[in-house]
Amino acid sequence: MTDSGQQTPAAEPLEVLACPDPVAAFFEAHRTDRLLALRTSGTTSTPRVIVRTTASWVDSLPRVSELTGIDATSRVWVPGPVTATMNLFAAVHAHWAGAELSAEPDGATHAHVTPSTLARLLAQEPASLHGLHVITAGDRLTRSTHRDAVAAGVTVSHYYGAAELSFVAWGEHADALRPFPGVEIEARDGELWVRSPYLCLGYLDPAHRLHRDAAGWVSVGDRGTAGPEGVHVHGRDGAITTAGATVRISDIEAVLHPEATGEVVVLGLDHAELGQVVAAAVTRQQDVAHLQQVSRQVLTAAQQPRRWVHLARLPLTAGGKIDRAAVAVEVARSLS
Incomplete structure (x- = not known):
């Protein structure tokens, strides 16, 4: 049994990412009505293996084609590793739509990349992206990166979205998100809850429980707001305890992100007397003075970053997401 209470088929869930051809394995699992086992990225918590039906992806495929224009005439570039669920989904969708997968951006019509990868490509080789429809996920896409891309x-x-939730909200950038078609979103005490046909069933390990209520709403702990003005995602709950006060990283980043022209990562640094101090790493040096002013005006004293560090490029995980642990190492090194 999964933690949703639904009976699983007799066959064990297929670890599709361990198959020689994960895309072909996905469609064979769909044909035989077999469940999938997919490992989460583990960028904000310990990796877990989730269980989902193939239909929870397949049912969203027509919607993705409507939103992206991907069809049998398209060539789709997916440079990230297929071991990331967002990249596997992109390849599955391209196959379903009859599109061709491209090994490089030249000649492609569409691309699936993380926001950090998009920012790097725009800085290094913007001409290679001209004319592409780029779909980004995995991290926050800032207004400034969106402007640079346009x-x-x-x-x-x-x-x-999330490995457990699949698609949740869609838009041009992180400050223009609306619920994905067929998805309901609400915020409860600052935590986002989702109900949709695209949710996973639960975790493979029965010791892990998905946060699901009796009405079918699920949360993975992301902070944010949802309402007529749109969906704003602040990130997973992470805390810094400084001088006896505990502050949420997501609350601080929610204030700084819209004011920055580059990327911002907030973290806690060890401190001999205060326990930790709040620090911020930015990718554009010119953001520091403005963000310091915003911090003084909007954030509480405990929330205000005491250390500001400029990193020309934020380190990324193998999946193209910001590697917060590596950022912390680089920030500490730069301040030592």
Whole structure:
């Protein structure tokens, strides 16, 4: 039994990412009505193996085609590893739509990348992206990166989701998200809850429980707001305890992100007297003075970053997401 209370088929869930051809294995599992076992990225918590039906992905495929224009005439570039669920989904969708997968951006019509990868490509080789429709996910896509992409002749779509939830919200960038078709979203005490046909069934390990209520709403702990003005995602709950006060990283980043022209990562640094101090790493040096002013005006004294560090490029995980642990190492090294 999964933690949703639904009976699983007799066959064990297929670890599709361990198959020689994960895309072909996915469609064979769909044909035989077999469940999938997919490992989460583990960028904000210990990796877990989730269980989902193939239909929970397949039912969203027509919606993705409507939003992206991907069809049998498209060529789709997916440079990230297929071991990341967002990249596997992109390859599955391309196959379903009859599109061709491209090994490089030249000649491609669409691309699936993380926001950090998009920012790097725009800085290094913007001409290679001209004319592409780029779909980004996995991290927050800032207004500034979106503006840079549009200026380079790129059409941009951005979505928020999770391995457990699949698609949740869609828009041009992180500050323009609306619920994905067929998805209901609500915020309860600052935590986002989701109900949709695209949710997973639960975790493979019975010791792990998905946060699911009796009405079918699920949360993975992301902080944010949802309402007529749109969906705003602040990130997973993470805390810094400084001088006896506990502050949420997501609350601080929610204030700084919209004011920055580059990327911002907030973290806690060890301190001999205070326990930890709040620090912020930015990718654009010119953001520091403005963000310091915003911090003084909006944040409490405990929330205000006491250390500001400029990193020309934020380290990324193998899946193209910001590697917060590596950021902390680089920030500490730069301050030592």
